[in-house]
Amino acid sequence: MKVLVACEFSGRVRDAFRRLGHTAVSCDLRDSESKNGWHIKGDALKVVESGWESWDMMIAHPYCTFNNLAGIRWMYHPDDTALPAAERRRHPKWPTRMKDFLEGVDFFKRLQGCGIEKIAIENSMPHGLAMQHLGRYDQIVQPWMFGDPYTKAAALWLKGLPKLVATHSRDDYQEIYADCHTMPPGPDREKERSRTHPCIADAFARQWGGAV
Template identity: 35%
Template sequence: MADALVACEQFGTVLEALLEAGYNAFSCDIEPAQHRHKNRHITDDVRNHLDAGWDLLVVAHPPCTRNCRSGRRWLSGPGKMTPPKKLPKGRTWESLIEEFEAGVELFSACWNAPVPHIAVENPEMHDLAKDRMPDDLPKPQIVQPHQFGHPEFKATGLYLKNLPSLVPTNQLKVPEKGSDEWKAWNRVHRLPPGPERSIERSRFFPGIAQAMANQWKPITEGTAQRIVA
C-alpha cells in the first residue's frame, strides 16, 4: 500500500479519492479539516512533514495569487519586479512581494521534497515566477473538468514528477461558445467578488481526483513495494 500526502487541502476531495483507491493517505493544511476524515488531517505547515517517507505527494491547491499569469499585472512596473502604476485596493507593494515570495518558496519546497512521485496543481505561471522555479520543472499538463465528467471550464495545471499525464475519463461535449450552456460552464470565472470566491475557485473536481488516484496507483504502489523489498 502506497503512502500519500495531500498538501494544501482542507476539503478532502483528493484525499477521499486516494482512500477509495486504496492508498494510506493523509491531508495537510494550515486550516482545520473540512471533511469527514478528521483523523487523517494534519493541521500544520506541510513543509514540516515532507520528509516522512511518502510515496506520493499531491499538492492540491497551493497559494498562487501572485505567481499565476492573472497576477502578473500587479508586478508590471518597468523592468522586472517593480511596482505597477496602481496597486490593489488596500494593499502595499511590500505585501505583494511577500505573497509572491511565499508562493515561490512553498512551491519549490514541495517540488524538491524527498518524495519519488509528485504532482503540484497550479495555474500556468507568469515569467517572474518561472524565473524562480527549480531548473527541472516541466511544463504543466493542462486539464479541464469537462474531460473528467464535470460540465465546467477551469484550466487546471498539473506539474508532474515521475508521473504520467492524466488521460481523460469522461469527455463531455463542449457547448457552443456564447450559448446559455457555455455561460453556465463558465461558473467559476463568473463568480462575483466576495469571501466565498477564493474558496469556490480552489475546490478540486472529484473526477480529476479520481483519475489521479486510479491512474497513478500502479506506479506509486510499485515504488512502495520496491522500497519494502
C-alpha cells in the same frame, strides 16, 4: 500506497484515494471540510521535511494567488506597464506582493524538491514570472477532460508520474460552463475557487493510484 495531499482542506483528493483503498492523509493550515479521513492541521512543509520517506506519493496544492496569471497586474505599478520588468515599481496597493511571491516560490520549490519519489504539484495558470522561477508546467487539465462540462484550468508539475489521460473531449458536451470565473466577490471567494474539482480528484486517484 501512502499518499500525502498537501495544502488541501476540502478532502476531495484525499477521499478519492481513500475510496480506492489507499492510505491518504491531507494537510493544511485549516481544518478539513470532510471528516471521512485523516487530516493534519499544520504546515505541510514541516510534515514533508520531517519524514518524506514515509510517503509514496504527494499531491500538493500550494497557495497560488501570487503565481497565477490573473494576479500579475497587481505585481507592478499600473503606470509602468511599458517598462522592462526590472525597472517597474511595486504596485501602490500591494507593495509587498513581490516579497510574498518569492516566499511562495520558495515554499513551492521545497515541496517540489523533497525526496518523495512521485509528486504532482497543482496550481492555477501561472504567469511568466512564476514559470521563470518554478519551471514550465508539464500539463494543463480541465474538468471537461474527465466528464464534467466545466472549465477550470489547472497546471500540473509532475515528478515520477505520467500525464493524465483525458477520458472526454469538448465534442462530448453541448455546452461547457465556467466553474469559477462567475463567482461573485466576497470573503470566501479564494476558498471556494481553490477546491479541486471532484472529477479531477477522481482522475488523480484512478490514474495514479496504481503508479507505485
